[in-house]
Amino acid sequence: MQTISSYDFKGKRALIRVDFNVPLNDKFEITDDTRMRAALPTIKKIIEGGGSPIIMSHLGRPKNGPEEKFSLKPLVNHLSELLGGATVKIAPDCIGDEVKAMAEDVKPGEVLILENLRFYKEETAGDEEFAAKLAENGDCWVNDAFGTAHRAHASTAVIAKFFPNDKMFGYLIESEVESLDKVVKAPKRPLTAIMGGAKVSSKITIIENMLDKVDNLILGGGMKFTFAKAHGGKVGSSICEDDFLETALNIEKLAKEKGVNLYMASDVIAADAFSNDANTKILPIGEIPDGWMGLDAGPDAIEEFKKVIEKSGTILWNGPIGVFEMEAFAEGTRAVGEAVVEATKKGAFSLVGGGDSVAAVNQLGFADGVSYISTAGGALLEYLEGKTLPGVAAVRGE
Ligand code: AMP
Numbered sequence: 348m349q350t351i352s353s354y355d356f357k358g359k360r361a362l363i364r365v366d367f368n369v370p371l372n373d374k375f376e377i378t379d380d381t382r383m384r385a386a387l388p389t390i391k392k393i394i395e396g397g398g399s400p401i402i403m404s405h406l407g408r409p410k411n412g413p414e415e416k417f418s419l420k421p422l423v424n425h426l427s428e429l430l431g432g433a434t435v436k437i438a439p440d441c442i443g444d445e446v447k448a449m450a451e452d453v454k455p456g457e458v459l460i461l462e463n464l465r466f467y468k469e470e471t472a473g474d475e476e477f478a479a480k481l482a483e484n485g486d487c488w489v490n491d492a493f494g495t496a497h498r499a500h501a502s503t504a505v506i507a508k509f510f511p512n513d514k515m516f517g518y519l520i521e522s523e524v525e526s527l528d529k530v531v532k533a534p535k536r537p538l539t540a541i542m543g544g545a546k547v548s549s550k551i552t553i554i555e556n557m558l559d560k561v562d563n564l565i566l567g568g569g570m571k572f573t574f575a576k577a578h579g580g581k582v583g584s585s586i587c588e589d590d591f592l593e594t595a596l597n598i599e600k601l602a603k604e605k606g607v608n609l610y611m612a613s614d615v616i617a618a619d620a621f622s623n624d625a626n627t628k629i630l631p632i633g634e635i636p637d638g639w640m641g642l643d644a645g646p647d648a649i650e651e652f653k654k655v656i657e658k659s660g661t662i663l664w665n666g667p668i669g670v671f672e673m674e675a676f677a678e679g680t681r682a683v684g685e686a687v688v689e690a691t692k693k694g695a696f697s698l699v700g701g702g703d704s705v706a707a708v709n710q711l712g713f714a715d716g717v718s719y720i721s722t723a724g725g726a727l728l729e730y731l732e733g734k735t736l737p738g739v740a741a742v743r744g745e
Pocket of ligand 1: 549666
């Protein structure tokens with residue numbers, strides 16, 4: 348398999364699939380360029396190696412063909428700035444003769460952005476003819492869009508067959524996959540997964556898959572109330588999924604069978620309203636009266652979680668422990684974050700992933716203290732669930 352570090356880009360047009368799906372305001376200004384910055388190491392490496400990056404991305408969800416509001420044009424100047432003034436051009440389309448001619452014309456060190464891939468429904472359909480036309484614009488293919496790696500789209504997977512010997516991961520995917528493998532393939536023990544967030548239903552597959560791998564599973568967030576109710580506890584108006592009571596009991600049974608230590612909050616911070624100014628009290632988890640709801644882990648639970656985390660060799664954290672967006676209910680998430688940072692300082696590998704966990708880690712200021720933050724949502728969860736990602740498999744030739 349080729350790698351971006353060792354591949355010779357000299358004189359080559361490198362088709363890079365990136366995720367430049369950045370948010371734009373109503374003046375078409377980029378309001379968060381994190382995704383563009385994330386692809387810079389790959390783009391720079393190609394330029395430094397004497398090649399020409401030909402950038403492919405989607406932006407937004409265009410429905411029927413080209414729509415000006417989903418054009419990648421607003422990204423051109425910003426990418427040039429991020430690359431220290433490099434020449435960045437944009438093609439009027441992503442396939443076709445004119446685009447092909449522009450791609451052939453591009454000089455070493457110059458960048459060409461192809462117009463939004465999703466102006467063609469063939470992109471998401473994974474159409475092979477469309478992939479072949481995209482492939483005409485480059486000499487090699489670099490997949491650096493981990494966020495879409497769980498999709499078998501034309502530019503993220505199908506295109507691979509046109510570059511049997513000239514395909515590779517970009518640095519972003521490479522580090523995502525390497526970091527995730529430190530958790531799923533060869534973790535330093537004990538491996539602790541901290542699962543939080545709102546619902547059991549959205550995390551069930553990943554929890555089940557994790558039970559085969561982890562030594563400790565900490566369940567925080569709103570999902571613990573489904574477990575408490577399944578045991579006949581009173582959860583008041585806490586978030587609870589009545590359709591998943593059986594599932595919760597089954598997870599506990601599986602954990603026992605597989606020798607996984609399951610930790611769930613013994614006490615909670617309950618509130619009389621979903622509000623930062625609500626009245627609060629500390630209650631045992633299954634004893635929440637009507638009109639009250641559990642919005643964060645209580646002090647006993649936090650102490651227990653911290654002890655487990657601080658002794659861990661590998662930590663996977665997905666989902667906040669409480670409603671961290673409100674200061675009154677942020678303590679559980681903050682304390683867990685502090686424990687993860689402490690464990691990392693002592694040599695543990697810690698990976699935080701999933702949209703809300705990343706927001707929590709950033710908001711509470713722990714981003715620099717953890718080993719790796721994955722910004723990929725669906726792709727990350729599917730990888731952790733044990734699924735093969737088409738965008739990864741296509742590069743590896745699996
Ligand atoms: P998820 O997208 O499933 O990871 O859920 C993240 C959301 O779960 C965050 O917005 C939290 O505010 C929310 N959350 C965490 N704990 C609770 C709780 N006890 N009750 C309701 N929502 C919660």
